[in-house]
Amino acid sequence: MCVRSGRFRLYAAVAGGSFRRYATYRIATLAGVFTNTVFGVILTYTYIALWDEKPGLGGYDQAQALTYVWIGQALLTTVAVMGGGFEDELMARIRTGDIAIDLYRPADLQAWWLAGDLGRGAFQLLARGVAPMAFGGLFFSLALPGDALTWLAAAVAVLLGVLVSFALRFLVALSAFWLIDGAGVAQIAWLASMFFSGMLLPLNVFPGALGEIARALPWSALMQVPADVFLGKRTGMDLLATYAFQAGWAAVLLAGGRLLQSVATRRVVVQGG
Amino acid sequence: MAEPTLRDGAARDAPSGLRDGTAEGPLARALDGLRAYRMISAMWIRSTMAYRASFAMTALGNFAATALDFVAILLMFSQVDALGGYRLAEVAFLYGAASTAFGLADLAIGSMDRLGRRVRDGTLDTLLVRPAPVLAQVAADQFALRRLGRVTQGLLILGYALFALDLAWTPLKVLLIPLMLVSGAGIFVAVFIAGAAFQFLAQDASEVQNAFTYGGNTLLQYPPTVFAKDLVRGATFLVPIAFVNWLPGLYVLGRPYPLALPTWAAFTPPLVAVACCALAGLAWRAGLRSYRSTGS
Numbered sequence: 169m170c171v172r173s174g175r176f177r178l179y180a181a182v183a184g185g186s187f188r189r190y191a192t193y194r195i196a197t198l199a200g201v202f203t204n205t206v207f208g209v210i211l212t213y214t215y216i217a218l219w220d221e222k223p224g225l226g227g228y229d230q231a232q233a234l235t236y237v238w239i240g241q242a243l244l245t246t247v248a249v250m251g252g253g254f255e256d257e258l259m260a261r262i263r264t265g266d267i268a269i270d271l272y273r274p275a276d277l278q279a280w281w282l283a284g285d286l287g288r289g290a291f292q293l294l295a296r297g298v299a300p301m302a303f304g305g306l307f308f309s310l311a312l313p314g315d316a317l318t319w320l321a322a323a324v325a326v327l328l329g330v331l332v333s334f335a336l337r338f339l340v341a342l343s344a345f346w347l348i349d350g351a352g353v354a355q356i357a358w359l360a361s362m363f364f365s366g367m368l369l370p371l372n373v374f375p376g377a378l379g380e381i382a383r384a385l386p387w388s389a390l391m392q393v394p395a396d397v398f399l400g401k402r403t404g405m406d407l408l409a410t411y412a413f414q415a416g417w418a419a420v421l422l423a424g425g426r427l428l429q430s431v432a433t434r435r436v437v438v439q440g441g
Numbered sequence: 442m443a444e445p446t447l448r449d450g451a452a453r454d455a456p457s458g459l460r461d462g463t464a465e466g467p468l469a470r471a472l473d474g475l476r477a478y479r480m481i482s483a484m485w486i487r488s489t490m491a492y493r494a495s496f497a498m499t500a501l502g503n504f505a506a507t508a509l510d511f512v513a514i515l516l517m518f519s520q521v522d523a524l525g526g527y528r529l530a531e532v533a534f535l536y537g538a539a540s541t542a543f544g545l546a547d548l549a550i551g552s553m554d555r556l557g558r559r560v561r562d563g564t565l566d567t568l569l570v571r572p573a574p575v576l577a578q579v580a581a582d583q584f585a586l587r588r589l590g591r592v593t594q595g596l597l598i599l600g601y602a603l604f605a606l607d608l609a610w611t612p613l614k615v616l617l618i619p620l621m622l623v624s625g626a627g628i629f630v631a632v633f634i635a636g637a638a639f640q641f642l643a644q645d646a647s648e649v650q651n652a653f654t655y656g657g658n659t660l661l662q663y664p665p666t667v668f669a670k671d672l673v674r675g676a677t678f679l680v681p682i683a684f685v686n687w688l689p690g691l692y693v694l695g696r697p698y699p700l701a702l703p704t705w706a707a708f709t710p711p712l713v714a715v716a717c718c719a720l721a722g723l724a725w726r727a728g729l730r731s732y733r734s735t736g737s
Contacts, residue, residue: 195644199643203651206652209672213663213668213672214517217667352499358506359505362506363512368512
């Protein structure tokens with residue numbers, strides 16, 4: 169049996185299992201859709217007021233700004249802007265010492281959790297992304313892309329966004345090897361992610377140098393970049409450069425996670441009794 | 442065993458503190474509940490204070506996290522001079538009032554959104570057999586003093602707004618400010634309780650509650666002129682959170698309310714808070730009556 173395809177099957181099974189695991193909680197998903205929609209409506213009106221006051225702010229017209237709101241609600245859980253998904257679980261396993269079992273499994277720790285997170289992201293994009301977006305499109309005039317290619321391009325950007333998001337959260341989770349309680353790190357990560365992803369306000373609207381910095385940081389790959397691709401702001405060579413930006417951050421951060429993982433598993437004594 | 446084991450010091454402090462749950466009359470029951478709430482929250486505060494550095498950090502984190510909303514407003518005002526016809530100081534006033542009121546409610550009973558989990562895993566049963574009102578126990582459970590962070594940032598921004606605003610103060614307006622904060626907290630408390638009652642029906646739907654608590658707070662941080670009339674109507678008559686800060690706040694600011702309501706409506710928040718809490722209490726009772734244990 170070919171080992172490589174066996175590995176692939178394993179991680180595909182992990183991703184599929186994670187998808188089904190999230191799909192089990194139907195009421196929770198419905199509740200989430202409801203809340204995303206309510207927040208979408210509230211933010212929509214604040215954005216209308218803002219863009220009424222200053223049309224063309226950040227290079228968006230009003231329809232694009234409102235679309236940005238609903239992309240934000242659609243992607244909130246998919247790219248896990250507020251954290252969550254797996255790092256609580258992984259941190260708990262590190263804290264209790266169960267991580268020792270994970271480490272002698274014939275699967276790679278990072279790839280295992282990544283596969284699970286991709287399954288989760290796929291479910292949440294479908295379940296919690298589509299309905300709020302449809303609601304927004306029905307009740308407000310949005311700038312939805314007319315051609316299938318832009319939708320496809322945006323989907324790729326979202327996938328890369330999930331990769332960057334996972335890589336960041338994996339680093340957060342591994343901090344528990346040293347800190348035992350990773351709550352502080354998780355909170356700092358939450359703040360950075362909320363502020364620098366564009367969830368709070370589009371990064372194009374941030375003034376001056378703050379905007380420049382925010383757009384260069386990895387968190388912009390979570391929301392701002394997929395939104396810009398969706399709004400047709402990145403096309404042709406610019407689109408490739410955008411993907412390179414996201415993929416670059418994903419590669420750097422995933423490599424960082426791998427390095428940290430090898431240091432942790434060599435140096436740190438596992439908890440447990 | 443003759444000696445009852447005391448899990449927490451609180452029970453020791455007040456040996457006759459809790460009677461057997463069947464206190465006579467609503468007043469005695471309410472007092473019982475408050476006593477239980479005080480004892481349980483005091484226990485959690487003592488446990489929090491065992492790790493002072495950790496408390497300081499989480500309180501600071503709470504402060505920073507909840508201040509992000511205001512950072513968004515500041516960023517908006519770095520681009521515009523007014524939002525919905527309101528200047529920064531006026532928006533800051535509404536924001537500070539909403540944030541403080543919500544912060545107080547969140548501090549008091551914010552842990553109630555965990556009820557669904559207790560119903561699901563059956564740990565609510567433990568609370569049912571204890572000689573104290575369940576509502577008080579659930580409300581004080583995991584009492585998190587770090588939530589003072591939100592109250593603090595709300596008060597700071599309210600203070601800034603009061604300093605920056607150039608208002609024609611009257612005794613009535615001065616009186617209205619503390620009244621607004623306390624009543625607003627009462628209204629949000631009712632929302633939390635109603636949300637928890639709903640979780641008896643749908644244990645996994647705790648996020649629905651967020652739409653009204655955090656969502657309501659977000660709504661109130663902006664002036665009502667920003668929103669569609671129907672949304673303002675809903676927030677006034679359906680889920681009356683407009684009474685937290687919009688109605689009294691706009692009176693203080695000397696601004697007309699977008700809906701045709703008499704001026705005295707600005708002074709009704711205490712009544713609205715009491716009515717909401719009474720309704721939420723009924724919903725809670727209905728929820729608790731419908732509770733079926735998991736049996737595990």
